[in-house]
Amino acid sequence: MATSLMRRCFRGALIRGALMGRTTVKLGSISASFRCKYTDANKFKGFKGKHKPMVFVDDGEVDRGNGSERFDLEDAEYDAVVNSAMHVQKRLQNEQHVLVIQPYVKWGPKKSGSQPEHQLQEAEALVRSLPKWRVEYSLKVPLESLEKKQLFGAGKLEEIKAILSDLQTSGKLITCVFISKGTLTLGQKQLLEQHFKLPVMDRYSVVIQILRLHAISTEAKLQVAMAEIPYIWSQMKDQDASKGRVYFTESQKQMLRLRERKLKNELATIRSHRELLRNKRKQKAYPIVAVVGYTNAGKTSLIKALTEEKSLEPKDQLFATLDVTAHAGLLPCKLEVLFMDTVGFMADIPTGLIECFVATLEDAMLADVIVHVQDVSHENFLEQKKHVETTLSSLLKTTGVASSHPKLDNVINVGNKVDLLPTTEKPTDMHLVSSKTLHGINELLQEIERQILQVTGRQKIIIRVPMGGSEVAWLYKNAAVTETAADPKDSQRMLVSAVITEAKLQQFRHQFVRNGAR
Numbered sequence: 001m002a003t004s005l006m007r008r009c010f011r012g013a014l015i016r017g018a019l020m021g022r023t024t025v026k027l028g029s030i031s032a033s034f035r036c037k038y039t040d041a042n043k044f045k046g047f048k049g050k051h052k053p054m055v056f057v058d059d060g061e062v063d064r065g066n067g068s069e070r071f072d073l074e075d076a077e078y079d080a081v082v083n084s085a086m087h088v089q090k091r092l093q094n095e096q097h098v099l100v101i102q103p104y105v106k107w108g109p110k111k112s113g114s115q116p117e118h119q120l121q122e123a124e125a126l127v128r129s130l131p132k133w134r135v136e137y138s139l140k141v142p143l144e145s146l147e148k149k150q151l152f153g154a155g156k157l158e159e160i161k162a163i164l165s166d167l168q169t170s171g172k173l174i175t176c177v178f179i180s181k182g183t184l185t186l187g188q189k190q191l192l193e194q195h196f197k198l199p200v201m202d203r204y205s206v207v208i209q210i211l212r213l214h215a216i217s218t219e220a221k222l223q224v225a226m227a228e229i230p231y232i233w234s235q236m237k238d239q240d241a242s243k244g245r246v247y248f249t250e251s252q253k254q255m256l257r258l259r260e261r262k263l264k265n266e267l268a269t270i271r272s273h274r275e276l277l278r279n280k281r282k283q284k285a286y287p288i289v290a291v292v293g294y295t296n297a298g299k300t301s302l303i304k305a306l307t308e309e310k311s312l313e314p315k316d317q318l319f320a321t322l323d324v325t326a327h328a329g330l331l332p333c334k335l336e337v338l339f340m341d342t343v344g345f346m347a348d349i350p351t352g353l354i355e356c357f358v359a360t361l362e363d364a365m366l367a368d369v370i371v372h373v374q375d376v377s378h379e380n381f382l383e384q385k386k387h388v389e390t391t392l393s394s395l396l397k398t399t400g401v402a403s404s405h406p407k408l409d410n411v412i413n414v415g416n417k418v419d420l421l422p423t424t425e426k427p428t429d430m431h432l433v434s435s436k437t438l439h440g441i442n443e444l445l446q447e448i449e450r451q452i453l454q455v456t457g458r459q460k461i462i463i464r465v466p467m468g469g470s471e472v473a474w475l476y477k478n479a480a481v482t483e484t485a486a487d488p489k490d491s492q493r494m495l496v497s498a499v500i501t502e503a504k505l506q507q508f509r510h511q512f513v514r515n516g517a518r
């Protein structure tokens, strides 16, 4: 027991040593130094249970050597611009009492793809993801098209105004109107604001407000800042085209250009840093399992269940996770793997917003195995599944990933929240689990192990080696030793169980088999 604990600590120390602290990597001509930050350092003092809790966040901090400056996101001039373009606030101090409107096309070729009821539920969930925001009233509005210059026709507009006025006279406080459409043009927004006499927000600006709240690492903050820029540009272009009131001045446009350039540079640096980290992990040969899925499907909860890591905090909020974090876990064969938590997907989010998170998703797509988590208790889960699959395959084409991974054929489909489903309605074509009750978790770990061993060309072996020989140290260094035991047939030898790649096995044979290892 004591030896097994020591062995675990030894291997854990190897991983920690590799991932913690300031490290310099040299890859060919590139050299960079970076820092990885554990979010729960106390956990590393000892191991309990079968898994070692470990998490590190790549905080995106890159050593720039001779004092080049870090880009400062705080900028009062920018805050004024972003506030007038999308009504987002720097700090969410104010309560918002929201009227949610879900416009949809009922007939014709432009008929909305998703059910309006589901879209409305998602819009309400977005509002509830902001701590001081309340949905006061919500309604669906059928339209012929979502592209009309004024969005709503005169009749519909009067109907909405009457509802708003009834709400206000009955004593309900309404402080803003959320039109659940990807983006509204500046013209549509201004007109609606004049009619409602309230700030009007679209899906893009509400999502940005959530992302601002949940961004913790430098990289996530930069990505959110970058995601705001295309929206502001589109509003500025609308202003120029409409020749109406000037909301944005020339000097503000210049400031935006400069900010965009700086953000691009900063993100490019982080991107190359991320690549170094990726290579570093590859060199260390830890198999990577990326966990992807629709927002709120239970990605963080599943990783918590798979790794038994107590520090992870799943939340009933959309876009709760914005940082890609890696969490160490053990497969049943005792091979150590890293589970990567990722940003969730959501339909009707304009591509400009998603693009800023592409670098983090690229990491996920390059994993050895991808676990696609789906919330099977959600009435719309098949549509959510399709959305994730379509976005992943289009990302595959637009990023450089396709050259090394032409197809996403390493995906394990997992149906989560099965505890919320009646027994008669369970789908049969996926691994059903409950991250809450831990139902199906061991079976899923077995499946992940099977795929990891297959994809990474590893195999489980038991080798008989001389007691106290250099073979054991070699195996600890070059393979994942999972168990050692005295050989019952020969007191001079021991049996070592290990998970090893074919190449390393050949090397071992070449080096030792003549010396008597079998």
Ligand SMILES: Nc1nc2c(ncn2[C@@H]2O[C@H](COP(=O)(O)OP(=O)(O)OP(=O)(O)O)[C@@H](O)[C@H]2O)c(=O)[nH]1
Pocket (backbone or CB within 6 Å): 293, 294, 295, 296, 297, 298, 299, 300, 301, 302, 313, 314, 315, 316, 317, 318, 319, 320, 321, 322, 343, 344, 345, 416, 417, 418, 419, 420, 433, 434, 435, 436, 437
């Ligand atoms: N009943 C039940 N609830 C679950 C299960 N798994 C997750 N949840 C709940 O679902 C909500 C979302 O869980 P998360 O793990 O944060 O989901 P996520 O996919 O990481 O969400 P984002 O990071 O926002 O994309 C939380 O309230 C969880 O407690 C499950 O198996 N059963």
Ligand SMILES: [Mg+2]
Pocket (backbone or CB within 6 Å): 299, 300, 301, 320, 321, 341
């Ligand atoms: Mg999460």
